[in-house]
Amino acid sequence: xxxxxxxxxxxxxxxxxxxxxxxxxxxxxxxxxxxxxxxxxxxxxxxxxxxxxxxxxxxxxxxxxxxxxxxxxxxxxxxxxxxxxxxxxxxxxxxxxxxxxxxxxxxxxxxxxxxxxxxxxxxxxxxxxxxxxx
Numbered sequence: 355x356x357x358x359x360x361x362x363x364x365x366x367x368x369x370x371x372x373x374x375x376x377x378x379x380x381x382x383x384x385x386x387x388x389x390x391x392x393x394x395x396x397x398x399x400x401x402x403x404x405x406x407x408x409x410x411x412x413x414x415x416x417x418x419x420x421x422x423x424x425x426x427x428x429x430x431x432x433x434x435x436x437x438x439x440x441x442x443x444x445x446x447x448x449x450x451x452x453x454x455x456x457x458x459x460x461x462x463x464x465x466x467x468x469x470x471x472x473x474x475x476x477x478x479x480x481x482x483x484x485x486x487x488x
Contacts, residue, residue: 358382362410368403386411416486417467418460424451425478434477438470461486 359382363369378396380388385407393404419438424431428451435447438458442450450456458481459470467483474481 356382359385363407366406366410368407371398371403371407374398382411415463416461417464418484418486419458419462419467419470419474420455420482420484421451421458421474421479422455422482423480424454425480427478430477431474431479434474434479438474455482 359375359380360372362382363371363375374397380396388408390404390408393407398404398407421435432444432447432451435450435458436442436444439447439450450458458474459467462470464483471481471483
């Protein structure tokens, strides 16, 4: 069993399944190809457990970008926030920056989230990119 699979099982509260997965020879490389019936066959009878496990291995398509610290260059950050959030006025951008932690942009692709993070962190601010909740 790989460390990744063990970590995900523990994070999802499914560590009691470690032995079943090991005995069945299931690795993280094949788990995303398993169907609901495959998981039942190895003893995952609870629908919630099966769905949590499959979702944990699914690559999320949407991310949220959260401003967590404004850093020391507030003026540059406000400019960048206005560039990231189209139509945001100066007063609204300032309020967003002063009210950290606040979401900058929600439901964006991984690439867009990483680009926003890079641009905003270049001003000295701190940003978190989080997997979008389902």
